[in-house]
Amino acid sequence: MVNIPPGITHDGPMVEVASGGVEHDWIKYEKVKEYTNAFVILNDQKVLLGLKKRGFGVGLWNGFGGKVDPGETPAQAAVRELEEEAGITAPLRQCGTLFFVENTMDAAFNISVFCAYEYSGTITESDEMRPEWFSIPEDLLPRTNPLTTVDHGDNAAALPPIPLSKMWADDEFWMPAMFGRRHFVGRADFGVDNKMIKWWFGAAPAATGDSV
Numbered sequence: 001m002v003n004i005p006p007g008i009t010h011d012g013p014m015v016e017v018a019s020g021g022v023e024h025d026w027i028k029y030e031k032v033k034e035y036t037n038a039f040v041i042l043n044d045q046k047v048l049l050g051l052k053k054r055g056f057g058v059g060l061w062n063g064f065g066g067k068v069d070p071g072e073t074p075a076q077a078a079v080r081e082l083e084e085e086a087g088i089t090a091p092l093r094q095c096g097t098l099f100f101v102e103n104t105m106d107a108a109f110n111i112s113v114f115c116a117y118e119y120s121g122t123i124t125e126s127d128e129m130r131p132e133w134f135s136i137p138e139d140l141l142p143r144t145n146p147l148t149t150v151d152h153g154d155n156a157a158a159l160p161p162i163p164l165s166k167m168w169a170d171d172e173f174w175m176p177a178m179f180g181r182r183h184f185v186g187r188a189d190f191g192v193d194n195k196m197i198k199w200w201f202g203a204a205p206a207a208t209g210d211s212v
């Protein structure tokens with residue numbers, strides 16, 4: 001029986017992939033704000049991230065996203081944000097949901113995470129984000145995944161690896177599921193200085209033959 005934290009909803013079987021932090025209860029919240037976060041992943045070998053140039057999370061590398069505007073669906077917001085922040089369009093599909101609670105804020109963040117495996121347009125820096133490709137390191141990508149494809153001349157190995165030390169602390173826990181194309185959910189509660197104090201992440205069970 002998986003002990004899924006409050007705030008998370010999911011369909012289908014789910015296995016825990018990471019959990020930890022303090023013994024305290026999950027932080028209470030009064031409202032939930034809807035956000036998106038989108039990742040373009042090519043050949044299962046490289047991922048487009050953006051360096052946040054201002055506002056919340058400034059200085060951290062992340063996918064592209066932001067608030068869902070009134071009247072928008074998360075999918076519409078994800079497409080809009082990717083275009084605004086990186087100048088490209090992509091056939092985004094929801095690949096996970098993350099729920100974050102900060103002890104200094106009354107609202108929780110519900111983040112619909114989207115993935116695409118191709119894109120069109122020219123990647124362009126915006127006022128908010130500086131886009132850059134990173135290679136997906138071996139330990140974040142289950143190489144036995146039958147979906148993993150061969151890199152045909154797109155030399156991802158020459159790229160810098162994903163800069164986990166300059167990303168949100170939760171990313172390392174759910175990204176392996178995302179790169180393994182397993183639907184994921186998770187919650188993390190944050191204390192002072194954006195330090196993660198309690199977390200739980202789950203993913204759809206790995207296909208037979210996967211290493212995780």
Ligand SMILES: Nc1ncnc2c1[nH]c(=O)n2[C@H]1C[C@H](O)[C@@H](COP(=O)(O)OP(=O)(O)OP(=O)(O)O)O1
Nearest residue numbers: 035036037055056057064065066067100111168170
């Ligand atoms: N903890 C954590 N891990 C991974 N990703 C995130 C977090 N917290 C977050 O907020 N995020 C993501 C969710 C969003 O993609 C961005 C935050 O959006 P941001 O662009 O700062 O939001 P706004 O400035 O309010 O939105 P827009 O102006 O772009 O609409 O980080």
